[in-house]
Every structure is written in C-alpha cells, then in structure tokens.
C-alpha cells in the first residue's frame with residue numbers, strides 16, 4: 174500500500190492508539206483484527222522455558238480481558254515468536270511473514286508486532302522482547318474489540334528503566350506490591366528498586382524489622398514473579414547515612430558516628446561493616462538481581478568521632494575516609510557477584526582521581542530533581558561529562574512526585590535528553606514517603622502513578638515519540654480505562670487540584686470521573702480518601718484562624734454570639750464526621766499498605782486535629798446554636 178495520500182489517516186490512527194510507552198515505529202496497513210472470544214496463542218515449538226513462561230502470562234492477561242486463550246506449540250515458528258489467532262494452526266502465510274528483526278527492534282528487549290485481520294504475530298529479539306510485544310498486544314486488546322492492521326517496530330532507549338519504591342512510610346502490602354510489579358512490567362519498566370528499611374525481615378537482625386515486614390521466602394517468590402515479567406527487584410540497603418531506624422535502637426547505638434544523633438553510622442567501627450554485610454547477605458539470599466544499591470548519601474557527620482577524625486587526617490580528607498569504607502563494601506559485594514549502585518552526592522565534590530577509584534562496575538546514581546524546563550541543562554551536563562570522561566557507569570534519578578506545572582515531567586524530560594545524548598545507562602524515578610528517615614509521613618506512591626507512566630514512556634521511547642499533551646490523554650485511557658475525552662481531561666483536574674491543595678474540589682471531580690474508570694479504581698478511591706483527610710485539615714485550619722483572629726473577644730467571653738455560636742456548631746459538626754472519616758481512610762489505605770502507617774498518620778494528623786478542635790470547642794461553648802438555616806455544615810469530609 175502506498176503511503177502517499179495516506180498521511181492524515183495515519184495521523185488519526187496514530188492518535189487513536191493509546192499505548193504507553195508509545196512505540197517509535199508504527200505503520201498502519203491492511204484490515205483490522207477482531208479477536209474472537211476464544212483464540213490460540215501458537216508459540217514456537219523450539220521456544221525456551223523462559224519464553225514459554227511468558228507466553229502463559231500473556232495468555233492469562235488476555236484472558237483477563239475476556240478472551241479465552243489456548244497456548245499451543247507450533248513447529249512453523251521459532252525462538253521468540255508467537256501467533257495470536259483464531260485458527261488452530263499456523264498458516265504458510267504467517268510462516269513466510271517472519272522476517273529477520275533489524276534496527277530498533279533488534280536491540281535487546283526489542284520486538285516486532287504485526288497485526289492483520291487473521292492474527293497478531295509476535296517476534297521478540299529475546300524473551301523480554303517477546304513479553305513486551307505481548308504487553309503491547311494486551312494494551313491493544315484492552316482498548317477495544319477492533320485492532321487496526323499495522324506493524325509496530327519497537328525497542329528501548331535505555332537498557333535500565335527503573336522505579337524506586339520507598340517502603341519507609343506506607344510500605345506496600347503484598348497485594349499492592351504484586352499489582353505494582355504487574356502494572357510496571359506492562360509499561361515496560363524493568364527495574365524496581367526497593368528501599369525496605371524495616372519492611373524486610375532481616376534474619377540476621379532480630380528485633381529490627383517491623384511486624385509486617387516481608388519475609389525472605391516471600392521475597393524470593395516475588396523475585397521470580399517479577400523476573401518472569403522482566404522486572405529485576407533491586408534492594409537498597411543504606412550503608413552509612415539514613416540509618417535512623419536502626420541506630421536509635423539500643424543494640425545499635427554504639428555504631429553512631431555522633432553519639433547525639435542516630436542518623437549516621439561510624440565507618441571506622443568494624444561492627445558497622447559486619448552488620449551491613451550480614452544484612453546484605455539476608456537480601457542477597459532473597460534477590461537474584463546482580464544490582465545492589467548501597468545508598469551512600471546523608472553522611473553529614475562524617476569524621477566527627479575520634480577514630481574517623483584521625484583516620485581522615487591520615488588519609489588526607491573525609492572523602493578518602495568515605496571511599497575507603499565504601500570501597501570495602503563494594504569489593505565485598507563484587508565478590509558476591511553484585512554490581513553496586515550508590516547515590517553520587519559525595520562523588521560530585523571529589524577529585525577525578527577519587528571518582529576513578531571506585532571499582533569499575535559500580536554505578537553512580539546521579540539525582541537532580543529540578544525541572545530545567547525539560548532540557549538537559551548546565552546544572553547536570555558538566556557532571557555527566559566528567560563522569561563520562563572518567564568512564565563511570567551513570568544512571569540519572571528523577572522525581573515522579575506530582576507537582577503543579579508538571580515540573581516532575583520536565584525533570585524526567587531533562588534526564589531523557591541526557592539519555593539521548595548518550596550519558597546514561599538507566600533512569601531511576603523516585604518518590605519519598607518521608608522527607609528523612611523517621612520524619613513525618615508524606616503521600617504514598619499511589620498518588621504518583623502519572624509520573625511512573627511518564628518515566629516509562631520517556632525512558633523507553635525518548636522525547637520525540639509523542640507530545641506531553643498526547644500523553645496526558647493517553648494516561649487517563651491507559652491507567653484508568655477512561656476513553657471519553659472530556660472525562661480524560663477531568664482526571665488531570667483531579668491531580669491538579671490535589672497538588673494545589675484543593676482537596677474538597679478534587680473530591681467533587683473524583684466523583685464525576687469514578688463511574689467512567691474501568692481500571693485501577695482503587696487508586697482513585699485512595700486519592701478520594703486522602704483528599705477527605707485534606708478536607709478535614711482545611712476546615713481545622715479555617716476554624717483555628719477564625720478563633721485566632723477573634724481570640725481577644727473569645728477568651729473574655731465577649732465575642733459576637735451569632736458568629737461564635739455558628740462557629741461552635743461547625744466545630745462540633747466537623748467532630749461528628751471523624752468516626753466515619755477514620756473508617757473510610759482505614760479502608761482505602763488498607764488496600765495499599767499494612768495498618769501501621771495508617772495508624773501513624775491518624776495518630777499524627779487526625780489526633781492533633783481532634784485535640785485542637787476540643788480546645789476550640791472549649792473556647793466557643795456557651796454561645797447559642799444557630800437555627801438550621803444558618804448552620805453551614807462542613808462539606809467533603
């Protein structure tokens with residue numbers, strides 16, 4: 174078919190494809206495919222076990238879309254090939270359409286997916302490419318009963334497309350973790366960095382982990398579950414700073430660098446190394462990935478203790494002390510067949526010689542969370558240049574926390590440009606559930622799905638594939654299954670109101686879009702419950718301000734009886750909502766995290782609020798209750 178004169182149709186057809194990540198090469202041709210309620214997935218007869226496992230997963234995923242799929246072996250296909258069709262055999266035509274993979278789809282994890290009226294042909298370069306072709310097919314099947322005839326050639330920009338999951342606050346429940354892995358894999362994310370803190374049951378450290386901590390045997394199973402979907406689970410175990418959760422406990426307090434603070438361990442104390450290695454061994458036993466993140470940031474007290482001070486003097490500075498310690502851990506982990514990832518904070522100010530001193534395979538994770546207008550700017554380029562010249566392996570680290578004006582999207586774009594310039598092996602996108610270890614709880618990662626999908630889109634396909642505006646609409650369709658354009662727009666209204674701190678208004682929009690959401694409703698339901706707590710805080714603040722502004726009259730009993738009486742009524746009205754609010758928040762957060770974080774959140778925010786409301790009520794009681802027409806009930810709580 175000639176492409177000339179076909180341009181506008183191609184353009185429209187492309188706009189109608191709601192894939193994430195969007196494939197760089199799509200050419201539409203031929204008649205559409207309409208899968209029947211019962212189909213075959215013919216897999217190459219000589220396929221290896223890991224490809225057959227993936228075929229079964231794809232078949233189950235398609236079954237979840239309402240199509241019964243029988244997996245069979247066919248000698249007409251080879252290696253990482255499969256045919257999704259309604260006919261019980263692979264016809265000659267399909268056998269002949271298996272052309273060699275070239276260019277982008279021949280990169281590791283690449284694939285070609287050919288859709289015609291009588292079937293969909295999967296050709297993966299490896300088992301990962303096979304699985305990703307299956308994920309593209311799954312998305313197409315999810316989106317409707319008619320799939321346009323086309324050929325997709327696809328492959329990744331970056332070999333490592335990683336999401337960081339901070340378990341320090343709102344640690345994921347098992348169901349949530351499995352769902353997260355399945356979703357991330359479907360968007361072609363291939364690394365999940367897990368910062369466990371107390372959420373992993375360390376056999377070597379009795380009494381350290383939380384009661385809901387994930388046991389090693391469960392993690393070992395989850396590791397396989399993830400690997401079958403192409404996702405490596407990478408543990409992050411801090412080796413020097415961010416150790417508050419441990420060093421505040423009695424058995425560990427002698428490890429502190431500064432005895433007054435429990436944030437940082439002393440690198441000169443041999444027990445620090447011993448305990449790190451024991452914990453690393455616990456993690457290695459449950460994780461097959463060759464990658465291991467040792468943290469390495471927040472070493473602000475380095476060189477405070479007498480031993481470290483002396484050693485640092487001997488070696489010629491604190492950086493050398495740090496390198497001596499980190500080097501010991503890296504060499505140990507190398508001996509255990511692990512490549513070490515480390516935050517690059519301290520490396521940025523080191524000399525070239527010092528930066529070069531780290532063993533070759535180590536990976537510097539270079540974080541920078543500013544938007545930079547979506548471009549790789551001078552804020553990151555000189556450092557990237559230096560690392561490149563020194564032959565260092567580097568991953569960028571961006572933030573996926575929702576922000577006003579999509580600064581997180583700019584941030585991801587900036588790193589993507591650096592990736593396109595050849596500076597990066599991977600992109601790690603982070604969210605933090607606490608600002609610092611043991612700090613107050615922030616929002617859980619459940620509110621950050623847009624950033625996760627945006628990072629998936631960019632780290633796989635680069636910046637040139639599709640515009641941000643297109644992404645916004647595709648996100649609503651992909652993640653929530655919302656196909657009506659006006660409702661798609663409204664999803665962004667929800668996120669926008671959420672980050673601009675208009676929780677009551679966000680809830681109104683959530684209730685409008687919820688009926689149209691066909692997938693991941695629990696995410697919207699959680700955001701709704703989160704906003705409900707936000708609405709409580711909104712009223713509390715408003716009532717506190719009203720009392721503060723009139724405190725002189727109120728505490729002397731001379732306030733205006735009508736307004737003070739009405740405020741009293743409203744304070745009591747808000748108090749009357751607390752039981753139901755608590756219940757709703759428990760129910761929604763219970764779906765993503767064990768109860769401990771929910772308890773902590775309620776014992777902080779809500780408990781403080783209740784105390785304040787009681788004080789305000791004490792100040793206001795005695796003023797007359799207003800008639801019904803003047804009462805002004807609180808809304809959205």
Ligand SMILES: [Zn+2]
Pocket residue numbers: 430438439440441442476477478479480481482
């Ligand atoms: Zn020390």
